[in-house]
Every structure is written in C-alpha cells, then in structure tokens.
Amino acid sequence: MNMTDTLGPHLPFLRRYARALTGSQSTGDSYVRVLLESLLDGNMSLPGDVPPRLGIYRLFHELWSSNIHLPAGEGASMHSSVEQRLQLVQPENREALLLSSVEDFTVDETAYILGTSEEDVQESIAAALHSIDQDLESRVLIIEDEAIIALDLENLVNELGHRVVGIAATRDDAVRLARQRQPQLILTDIKLADGSSGIDAAMAIVQDLDVPVVFITAYPEFLLTGQRPEPVYLVTKPFSRDTVRATIGQALFFHRPRMAA
Incomplete structure (x- = not known):
C-alpha cells in the first residue's frame, strides 16, 4: 500500500x-504540508510498530515541538494576537x-503521541480545562433544526458558563438572530430544516460579525475534503460533552484576543 x-x-x-491546535487554518495546514513533504523526501518515516493514524500524529508532534520555521508569510496570523494567551496555557x-x-x-495513545506518561496526560487535560474555562463566558447562537439536539446543546453551553442568546433552525432565522x-460564538449544524445550509448561514454571519464558528455535524466528510476552505473547528455527531467543551474553549481561546484588539 502506498503512502497516499x-x-x-x-x-x-x-x-x-x-x-x-494552532488556532489558524493557514498555520495548521502549513505544518501538515511540511510533515508530508518530509515524509516524501525521506527525512521522516512512519513508525512501523503502530497503526498509521497513531504514527502520523506522533510525527506531527515531533515536527510541532521542533520549533520549525515555516516559510515566510505562513502562519503569521497566529503569532500576533494570541501569543500572550498561549503563554498562559502550557502547549502540552x-x-x-x-x-x-x-x-x-x-x-x-495520547501519551504515545506526546512522548510522555499517562499520568502526565491526565494532569495536562485537567490543567487545560481549568485554564480555558477562565474568563471565556460568551454569548452563543445555536443553529440546529433538530429540537432535541438543540436543547442538549443549549443545556451543555449553559453548564459551561456561557449564555445562549438564540436558537435558529434555518439560515434566514440564524442571520436575523445574529x-x-x-x-460571540456560533454553533451550527450543516443541514437545516428548510433545506438551507448552516455553512451559508455562517458565511453570511461572519461577513458582519468577527465571530468564531464551530460546525457540529454527522457528516464531517462533507467539510473535510481538502478541495475548498475547511472549518477550523469541527465536532462530529454524536458528540460528547468533553469534545464540545474542548472545541468551544479552543475557539474562544484563540478568537477572544482578536475581538478585543
């Protein structure tokens, strides 16, 4: 089987x-591109004793922790507005x-990828949750046409200390409510009640508001094609509380300094 x-x-x-991880589509994609180039050039190779998925994430972290310098102009957006916030939460x-x-x-598996112990991983998770929950209370708009899922998300968002300012089931309702x-944050499904699109709703909203968008979908393959701009924040249904919490935290962690600026 070939590498592709x-x-x-x-x-x-x-x-x-x-x-x-980086808070930037261009920066994240640049790291992955450099990793693939290193594999193709023979400068890196997949570990042979673990599944490919585990191996590629391990290699990504070797690259990420090597302080590699990206080509000029790539990833610059990350290093300005969020640098001070990044120092508050240890990268690991x-x-x-x-x-x-x-x-x-x-x-x-996480311990293997990071080259650390399971105990350290558990401590790191607890520390990260504590850090990203601080001072991130936000107004949240939910775009979801299934009432039960919308209610579940609303309860979860409220439990995390945020405030839901509206729930929309269609693109037009979402844009109006926004x-x-x-x-200050959008949680949206892709397929909406009247056949409209959560993607279209999000695109219309961000034209007026500088707000992070988290897509929550049962069909991530529709967005992760590599053939068009892809979302920075994506949660797959059925979702867990920890997954939504972590993704919301990352979105606000990186976006809040830009909004303040």
Missing part, C-alpha cells in the same frame, strides 16, 4: 487537529486535551 492510500483517510482529521496541556477530547485518542443579538 495509507495516510489519505487520516489527513482531513490531522488538518482539523492542526488548525484547532492543550495538546493532551485536544487529542483525547476532539481526536478521540485514549489516554495511553444581527439582533450579536453572539
């Missing part, structure tokens, strides 16, 4: 992870949280 067949199924999710803490909660690796209530 071996790694192809895992690359969309590695890009998702890299974007969430965020890495452990995202790997376990968003990428769904087990604690022992203009009226000025949310």
Whole structure:
C-alpha cells in the first residue's frame, strides 16, 4: 500500500487537529504540508510498530515541538494576537486535551503521541480545562433544526458558563438572530430544516460579525475534503460533552484576543 492510500483517510482529521491546535487554518495546514513533504523526501518515516493514524500524529508532534520555521508569510496570523494567551496555557496541556477530547485518542495513545506518561496526560487535560474555562463566558447562537439536539446543546453551553442568546433552525432565522443579538460564538449544524445550509448561514454571519464558528455535524466528510476552505473547528455527531467543551474553549481561546484588539 502506498503512502497516499495509507495516510489519505487520516489527513482531513490531522488538518482539523492542526488548525484547532494552532488556532489558524493557514498555520495548521502549513505544518501538515511540511510533515508530508518530509515524509516524501525521506527525512521522516512512519513508525512501523503502530497503526498509521497513531504514527502520523506522533510525527506531527515531533515536527510541532521542533520549533520549525515555516516559510515566510505562513502562519503569521497566529503569532500576533494570541501569543500572550498561549503563554498562559502550557502547549502540552492543550495538546493532551485536544487529542483525547476532539481526536478521540485514549489516554495511553495520547501519551504515545506526546512522548510522555499517562499520568502526565491526565494532569495536562485537567490543567487545560481549568485554564480555558477562565474568563471565556460568551454569548452563543445555536443553529440546529433538530429540537432535541438543540436543547442538549443549549443545556451543555449553559453548564459551561456561557449564555445562549438564540436558537435558529434555518439560515434566514440564524442571520436575523445574529444581527439582533450579536453572539460571540456560533454553533451550527450543516443541514437545516428548510433545506438551507448552516455553512451559508455562517458565511453570511461572519461577513458582519468577527465571530468564531464551530460546525457540529454527522457528516464531517462533507467539510473535510481538502478541495475548498475547511472549518477550523469541527465536532462530529454524536458528540460528547468533553469534545464540545474542548472545541468551544479552543475557539474562544484563540478568537477572544482578536475581538478585543
């Protein structure tokens, strides 16, 4: 099996992870691109004693921790507005949280990827949750046409200390509520009640508001194609509380300084 067949199924999710970790689509994609180039050039090779998905994430972290300098102009947006916030949360803490909660690796798999112990991973997850929950209370708009899921998200968002300012089931309702209530975070499904699109709703909203968008969908393959701009923050249904919490925390963690500026 060639490298394309071996790694192809895992690359969309590695890009998702890299974007969430860096807080930037361009920066995350740049790290993944450099990793693939290193593999093709023979400068790096997949570990032969673990599954390919585990191996590629391990190699990504070797690259991420090497302080590699990206080509000029790539990833610059990350290093201005969020640098001081990043210093408040140790990188290994965020890495452990995202790997376990968003990428769904087990604690022992996360420890392998990060080259640390399971005890350290558990401590890092707890520390990251504590850090990203501080001072991030936000107004949240939910775009979801299934009432039960919308209610579940509303309860979860409220439990996390945020405030839901509206629930919309269609694109037009979402845009109207966003203009009226000025949310600081959007949680949206892709397929909405009247056949409209959560993607279209989000695109219309961000034209007026500088607000992070978290897509929550049962069909991540529709967004993670590599053939068009992809979301920085993406949660797959059925979702867990920890996954939504981690993703909301990352979105606000990176976006809040830009909003303040």
